Amino acid sequence: MGRPPCCDKGVKKGPWTQEEDLALASYVKEHGPGNWRAVPANTGLMRCSKSCRLRWTNYLRPGIKRGNFTDQEERLIVHLQALLGNRWAAIASYLPERTDNDIKNYWNIHLKKKLRTIQGSGDGATSIGGLSRCPPVSKDQWEKRVQADIRMAKQALTEALSLQKPSCLGDRKPQSSGFSLTAPITTTYASSTENISRLLQGWTKRSPAAQADMVAGGDSTSTEGSATVASNDGVSPVGLPDSAFKIEAPTREASEPNLFQGENKSAMETPFFISLFETWLFDDSMPLDDAAELL
DNA sequence: AAGAGGCCCAACCGCTCGTGG
DNA sequence: TCCACGAGCGGTTGGGCCTCT
Structure with missing residues (x-):
């Protein structure tokens, strides 16, 4: 079972930029959440799938009260x-x-x-x-x-x-x-x-x-x-x-x-x-x- | 005014679970 | 039944911001 292979190399880390947020939000709006593994590939984001999911779940998702x-x-x-x-x-x-x-x-x-x-x-x-x-x-x-x-x-x-x-x-x-x-x-x-x-x-x-x-x-x-x-x-x-x-x-x-x-x-x-x-x-x-x- | 320390939040890491082949 | 993989969860941490001295 080990770690998902997505987080190894070539992925960007750290705070998300507005552009990245936009790309992710647009993708989710179009395709819906889920199948996170496909998100980086389809959006061009240099983020791992987990990072995308986290960003969506904890920040971009509509209805979040801050x-x-x-x-x-x-x-x-x-x-x-x-x-x-x-x-x-x-x-x-x-x-x-x-x-x-x-x-x-x-x-x-x-x-x-x-x-x-x-x-x-x-x-x-x-x-x-x-x-x-x-x-x-x-x-x-x-x-x-x-x-x-x-x-x-x-x-x-x-x-x-x-x-x-x-x-x-x-x-x-x-x-x-x-x-x-x-x-x-x-x-x-x-x-x-x-x-x-x-x-x-x-x-x-x-x-x-x-x-x-x-x-x-x-x-x-x-x-x-x-x-x-x-x-x-x-x-x-x-x-x-x-x-x-x-x-x-x-x-x-x-x-x-x-x-x-x-x-x-x-x-x-x-x-x-x-x-x-x-x-x-x-x-x-x-x-x-x-x-x-x-x- | 500036440096130190603390606070806070976003994001990451590593593990487990669920599922499909 | 076993294995591989994707997804989710909880713990932890990095770093920006704020407050205090």
Whole structure:
């Protein structure tokens, strides 16, 4: 398996120029993302395929929001990181408009520091959502605070998603029988030629038929992670096909979130965890401790 | 004003996974 | 079943910019 042979020799490295960006964007607009290996050859870019993909995914892709993270986004990241570990692509799938790279950077630069401060002031106990579970305030106070944080995060997430497809979020409560619509969707423009073509045509509204088409059509090239991120210019999460049940998530057995780091990235075997997670994330009435117990 | 140090982001590297032959 | 290859992910780093002294 080794490294791809594309990054060896004769490839340009370093910052991208405007011309290169233009060439890449034009190519993707015409052909859609994917088949990155063909990009350098067809555009004349002296970049390796990986570099092209990265540039597109993290910078050129439409719908990327740049700049400061909002409080809600920050909290959502903290909570998701506590649950999923350093699975930035998975976390990014819950944050439309943000790339995994952005989230990763933001975590490493800002949040890690913040959490260290928080935990440093506490007893360093296991935290959920980055908040010490043994804070100096009373448990009730602390729980309320956490609930408020979660509610804000949920609101931000809901807004982000509903901006793009309100109809799909009518019932946000996850169904116990399986996966809900609030989950990250694995079919997205970033990995779908069809979607990117549509997206670049500036479509902002999709008919139910088109949405159904996307779901039914599936996307053989879609995988997970950053590719699941929808843009803010019209692409939105859609109904989830069974085949899309590939979200990366820790297994139920793992009780310590950070143990998830570096573990096998195989597809999740059961919707159980996701269901629980979403229950926790979206159910105002679920006490944090209960959720933690369940996890 | 200028140098040092820190911060931040874009990009790269190396590994793993998925898929097709 | 095995192997090769393309794609994706997470960790790390280079270097520009900003702040402090």
